[in-house]
Amino acid sequence: MTLVPFVIDGLTLGLLFALIALGFMLIVGVMEQINLAHGSLFALGAYLAMVLLGPNPPLPAALAEPWLALSLPVRYVATLIIAPALVGLFSIVIELAMRRTYGKDPLFGLLLTFGAALVIEDSIRAIWGTRDYALTTPDAMSGGFIALGLIWSTYRFYAAGMALLIIVLTWLLIEKTRFGAIIKAGAHDSEMVRALGYDLSKLRIAVFALGTALAAVAGIVMAPLWGIRPHMGVDAVVPAFLIIVLGGVGSFWGAVVAGLMVGLVVGLTSAFASAWALLSMYILLIVVVSIRARGLFGKKSVLEA
Amino acid sequence: MTRELDGTRLVTPAMIAVVVILATVPFWIQAIGLYQYLAVEILIWAIYAFAFNLLLGTGGLPSFGHGAFFGIGAYACGLAQMHLGAGLWLSLIAALLAATLAGAFVSAFVARRRGIYFALMTIAFGQIFWFIAMKARDITGGEDGLLPIARPPVGIGGTGIDITGNVAFYYFVLVIFALVLVLFWRLTHSPFGRVLAAIRQSETRAGHLGYSVLAFKMAAFTLSAAISGMAGGLFAMAQASAFPDVMSLHFSGYIVMMVLVGGGFASFWGPLVGVLVFFVARDVLGAFTSTWMLWFGLLFVTVILFKPEGIAGLAQDVAKRLRKGDRENERPVAATAVDAGS
Numbered sequence: 001m002t003l004v005p006f007v008i009d010g011l012t013l014g015l016l017f018a019l020i021a022l023g024f025m026l027i028v029g030v031m032e033q034i035n036l037a038h039g040s041l042f043a044l045g046a047y048l049a050m051v052l053l054g055p056n057p058p059l060p061a062a063l064a065e066p067w068l069a070l071s072l073p074v075r076y077v078a079t080l081i082i083a084p085a086l087v088g089l090f091s092i093v094i095e096l097a098m099r100r101t102y103g104k105d106p107l108f109g110l111l112l113t114f115g116a117a118l119v120i121e122d123s124i125r126a127i128w129g130t131r132d133y134a135l136t137t138p139d140a141m142s143g144g145f146i147a148l149g150l151i152w153s154t155y156r157f158y159a160a161g162m163a164l165l166i167i168v169l170t171w172l173l174i175e176k177t178r179f180g181a182i183i184k185a186g187a188h189d190s191e192m193v194r195a196l197g198y199d200l201s202k203l204r205i206a207v208f209a210l211g212t213a214l215a216a217v218a219g220i221v222m223a224p225l226w227g228i229r230p231h232m233g234v235d236a237v238v239p240a241f242l243i244i245v246l247g248g249v250g251s252f253w254g255a256v257v258a259g260l261m262v263g264l265v266v267g268l269t270s271a272f273a274s275a276w277a278l279l280s281m282y283i284l285l286i287v288v289v290s291i292r293a294r295g296l297f298g299k300k301s302v303l304e305a
Numbered sequence: 306m307t308r309e310l311d312g313t314r315l316v317t318p319a320m321i322a323v324v325v326i327l328a329t330v331p332f333w334i335q336a337i338g339l340y341q342y343l344a345v346e347i348l349i350w351a352i353y354a355f356a357f358n359l360l361l362g363t364g365g366l367p368s369f370g371h372g373a374f375f376g377i378g379a380y381a382c383g384l385a386q387m388h389l390g391a392g393l394w395l396s397l398i399a400a401l402l403a404a405t406l407a408g409a410f411v412s413a414f415v416a417r418r419r420g421i422y423f424a425l426m427t428i429a430f431g432q433i434f435w436f437i438a439m440k441a442r443d444i445t446g447g448e449d450g451l452l453p454i455a456r457p458p459v460g461i462g463g464t465g466i467d468i469t470g471n472v473a474f475y476y477f478v479l480v481i482f483a484l485v486l487v488l489f490w491r492l493t494h495s496p497f498g499r500v501l502a503a504i505r506q507s508e509t510r511a512g513h514l515g516y517s518v519l520a521f522k523m524a525a526f527t528l529s530a531a532i533s534g535m536a537g538g539l540f541a542m543a544q545a546s547a548f549p550d551v552m553s554l555h556f557s558g559y560i561v562m563m564v565l566v567g568g569g570f571a572s573f574w575g576p577l578v579g580v581l582v583f584f585v586a587r588d589v590l591g592a593f594t595s596t597w598m599l600w601f602g603l604l605f606v607t608v609i610l611f612k613p614e615g616i617a618g619l620a621q622d623v624a625k626r627l628r629k630g631d632r633e634n635e636r637p638v639a640a641t642a643v644d645a646g647s
Contacts, residue, residue, distance in 0.1 A: 123596070125596055
């Protein structure tokens, strides 16, 4: 048995895990807040996309007609922007509530977002029920192809490519733009940033909205692979926090490397014991954190106090 | 009699009052439209919540994977009955021992961590145990659960008082509950509890005072896991089965919610209040809507935002205001407990 397909599967999965963790990482790294609602917002993004791409979008008739007249690929690309934007806007409510916990034990932010996660998840259940939905995707993405004598799913590679693109774009935003420089400075020395005349509370809203919008993007990309159901949020948030701890809180490339590592380990484990594949990532976490308390690339953080 | 004195007692008047009131519950619970089994559930989860609050309230250690120990206790109880033919005491001891071992093992990894890292590591371990319970179908029955689990009679050697009925089982659990109350009251007011509280305020300071922070955290974690496991064993007998769902991230979060909403940070009685509110809300709200967690989640968010000391903290504020006139000098109950915000 050759391991090549498992390595390739693992690497694509790893990119997707990194994408899932990306928004979570941004919020932890810049705001030092654990957003346990990340998974629920991930799920919300997938549900919104499902509704927008479905046959009966909840739009006024004047809008619905031209929307449905567009070709599916165009609607898909538009949805990839609109649904995360809606989730990002919605998440501003969470950030505004979270302000009351700033300066307190970071545990309160974690508890608050855990409560928000339950509320969002049960709202999803109330609106859409507990059944599984499928996301309509353009034909070009579905199906499979044959390479190396094996059948590969086209969508998996599209999703991995998408993850890579978004990771690179996010990195460019943080490292190469003025906005990125300000938020990084804000994480490092908020007093100084405020003294320079930047509105810190607006920056926090922007970072939180961006992080949650990234969660929604990940939800839309993962939806065809995992299916759309209320529980998908929990399936996302646990690997996300695991990857952050593994990579080291506040480290961008730490999260990406950890995501790839987790994907590879899960992929290779499934070659030998597929039922236990997901367990391997927890064991990886415990092994790494036992050796390096702050994860692979971690720095000292206020979250330890 | 002052509250300072209460701390040195084995049994306090408040404890006796609570147990006496609880003893009357089977006589009137059906009259208010609830049912006997709910009372059993509340008592068992209260034992679990008291065990949990030793970590969160006293030690400031936010375990987010405590469901693992509750679940391990439940499975150990069932497995001891099925494979060892264990009676009541032996199956409870099996639950306690299994959870003690698991707790000691996990504590060796998490005791060096603080704050959010502690929470994240406990989530990881909680997920591992949950995952094993789901996948080791040969042992645990996977999602179908482990059943049937019996409620063997109270006594030595198989004969004794029958507790298969919900009322009889309730009184059996009440006796254990009373013992657990004494245990945790003594613990929180013992030197051990005071060191834990010092660790909550500052690990560094406690360390400089010469206490082995690591040993205290490991001991507290293991003890909390052990009693949680015993509660899990009782729960397995109560519902005659064991399922992996109590070990999930959600259920581990629920126990945090119960303890905080009740006021685990502010009062010894917070865990009991929280469990009561949670289960009664589940039944009352659940009768109207299938998404009751939405409403309980909103309540929880409100508590976190506006009153982290929970319902017990709110009650203390009200009581303080009421007696402000005649007893100016009395210390608030929470003074030795917590500053939840710090």
